[in-house]
Amino acid sequence: MNSRSSFLLFLLFQALLLAAASTTAYPSVVDTGPTDCSLSDGDLTPIRREVYDNGRIIDISHRFTTDMPAWESDQGLGQFLWLPKSMKNGSLANNSEMKLPAHTGTHVDAPGHVFDHYFDAGFDVDTLDLEVLNGPGLLVDVPRDKNITAEVMKSLNIPKGVRRVLFRTLNTDRGLMWKKEFDTSYVGFMKDGAKWLVENTDIKLVGIDYLSVAAFKDLIPSHLEFLRGRETILVEGLKLDGVQPGLYSIHCLPLRLLGAEGSPIRCILIK
Ligand SMILES: *[C@@H]1O[C@H](CO)[C@@H](O)[C@H](O)[C@H]1NC(C)=O
Ligand SMILES: *[C@@H]1O[C@H](CO)[C@@H](O)[C@H](O)[C@H]1NC(C)=O
Numbered sequence: 001m002n003s004r005s006s007f008l009l010f011l012l013f014q015a016l017l018l019a020a021a022s023t024t025a026y027p028s029v030v031d032t033g034p035t036d037c038s039l040s041d042g043d044l045t046p047i048r049r050e051v052y053d054n055g056r057i058i059d060i061s062h063r064f065t066t067d068m069p070a071w072e073s074d075q076g077l078g079q080f081l082w083l084p085k086s087m088k089n090g091s092l093a094n095n096s097e098m099k100l101p102a103h104t105g106t107h108v109d110a111p112g113h114v115f116d117h118y119f120d121a122g123f124d125v126d127t128l129d130l131e132v133l134n135g136p137g138l139l140v141d142v143p144r145d146k147n148i149t150a151e152v153m154k155s156l157n158i159p160k161g162v163r164r165v166l167f168r169t170l171n172t173d174r175g176l177m178w179k180k181e182f183d184t185s186y187v188g189f190m191k192d193g194a195k196w197l198v199e200n201t202d203i204k205l206v207g208i209d210y211l212s213v214a215a216f217k218d219l220i221p222s223h224l225e226f227l228r229g230r231e232t233i234l235v236e237g238l239k240l241d242g243v244q245p246g247l248y249s250i251h252c253l254p255l256r257l258l259g260a261e262g263s264p265i266r267c268i269l270i271k
């Protein structure tokens with residue numbers, strides 16, 4: 001059986017699974033509601049959503065906040081937004097400015113992140129393939145007691161033909177993306193896990209639920225395995241809380257930042 005037909009079989013299997021589960025409407029995806037809004041006037045309270053259209057569209061990007069975790073920082077992201085032109089002091093409109101490390105929050109890595117010659121050659125986020133960043137893919141849970149090694153990758157039995165996988169780990173259970181302090185004990189890929197994925201699967205989009213796909217211990221070696229071939233796209237800092245594992249249509253769009261090896265990215269899942 002070729003990989004395309006095995007993937008079709010797999011899709012069929014997933015569709016049956018999803019049909020069986022369709023009565024439970026993701027009760028754990030909680031709409032945080034308007035609680036963090038500063039306006040209190042009833043009619044002027046914006047709605048902040050995690051899901052749209054009764055749960056059919058799931059936002060898996062984190063909201064940018066001053067308290068979100070930032071790489072190797074105890075203080076979180078800190079101020080990233082300013083209002084140099086304000087209606088309060090006479091401007092015709094409010095115009096904010098922002099300053100963000102390119103690898104903040106939910107973001108994507110381009111090959112230039114860990115290969116200087118790719119950086120110099122221009123393999124920036126503007127060159128990433130939108131076809132890879134958009135299409136059918138799986139959300140899978142990985143074992144909670146290990147980092148993602150070759151052994152773990154083998155045990156997941158991800159069928160050939162699957163090109164996009166979001167890996168949910170202990171990071172989600174620990175709520176690490178909701179904690180201000182950067183935590184080096186997050187779960188990620190070990191070098192052998194990254195190498196195994198690249199050599200033995202068709203996965204080109206790798207998503208994970210903390211700021212790096214690579215375990216801190218294997219930070220650079222894992223990134224090198226993933227990005228050497230310039231075919232794998234890494235999406236980091238995903239918000240996978242309360243989403244059921246299974247097959248989704250994944251949609252991720254980075255900014256077209258010329259010369260940047262990383263970019264904030266908006267990612268959604270559509271059932
Ligand atoms: C207007 O107010 C903002 C703060 O709200 C300040 O950053 C900015 O410099 C002010 N602009 C002028 C022209 O006073
Ligand atoms: C304009 O900026 C002020 C802060 O100076 C803010 O309170 C107000 O909500 C803003 N107005 C709009 C329409 O966004």
Ligand SMILES: *[C@@H]1O[C@H](CO)[C@@H](O)[C@H](O)[C@H]1NC(C)=O
Nearest residue numbers: 144145146147185215216217
């Ligand atoms: C994963 O690796 C990190 C070091 O990068 C370590 O601190 C952590 O305990 C490991 N997690 C698990 C679940 O083994």
